Amino acid sequence: MAMQEFEEQILVAAPVTLKTWVRYEYDVFVIMNQGEIDCFLNFLYGRNEAIQFEMERLLDYDGCHPVEHNKSVVKMLWSGAGNLCSTKENLKEERKHLEKVFVDNGYPKSVIKGWTTTQGKRKRAADTRQAATRRVTLPYVKGASEVAARLLRKHGGEVVHKPANTLHGGLTKMKDTEEEEDKPGVVYNIGCGN
Structure with missing residues (x-):
């Protein structure tokens, strides 16, 4: 079964709502509600057992990402919560939730505390001065x-x-390759039938 045909079938019959579905060759980038992931994977496996899916989480600390990128995830989400929450109660709840998410994704407590404590704020200020x-x-x-x-x-x-x-690099280079004889200015040899 061709991937495109399989893709068309599952997108029509999916039991969950997919917010985004982007495929490049045999890699698929999907955005969906977290609570529906298992349901969707079971649906996919039921459609074709020969196809195996592997899920990668962007927040996984042990993934192949530089430590600085993992730390920046904590920084971005932590400071983003401060900018988006309208009340101190909401901010407290959101940050408690973030700490749980970081721990669940393998982040060491030292990385989490580095951005979530006033001590971490002082250390970051000193690091910025000594850039x-x-x-x-x-x-x-x-x-x-x-x-x-x-x-x-x-x-x-x-x-x-x-x-x-990067996903961008892979998705934007979909240009067909030219055959050598179709390229302008190429010198080639045509054998004679002697």
Whole structure:
């Protein structure tokens, strides 16, 4: 069964509402309600047992993301809650929920507390004042990138990691490749039948 045909069938018959469905070759990016994930996966497995699905969580601390990116998730969600909640009660509830989500996704308590305490705020302010003057951007390779960052930090440098592959990069390069003989200005040899 072709992936496109399978995709068309499941999108029509899905027992849950999918907010977003984007496929690139055999990778699918889906946004849906968290409580409906198991129901949807069971539905997919029931349609074709030969197809296996693997779920990746963007918040997973042990995934292949630089530590700085994981810390920035905590920073972004923590400060975002402060900007969006209208009352102190709502803010307290939201931050309690965030702490649980971080723990459930494998974040060490030291990373969580680094952004959730006043001590963490003072440390961040000091780190900002001592920001490195030499910045290097490197692709992220789990294990090696942390060592490179540590070594450069010892010499006053700062490493900013970027992902080697991105969803945007994969989705925007869907141009067909040209055959050699169709390219302009290409010299090629046509064998004679002698």
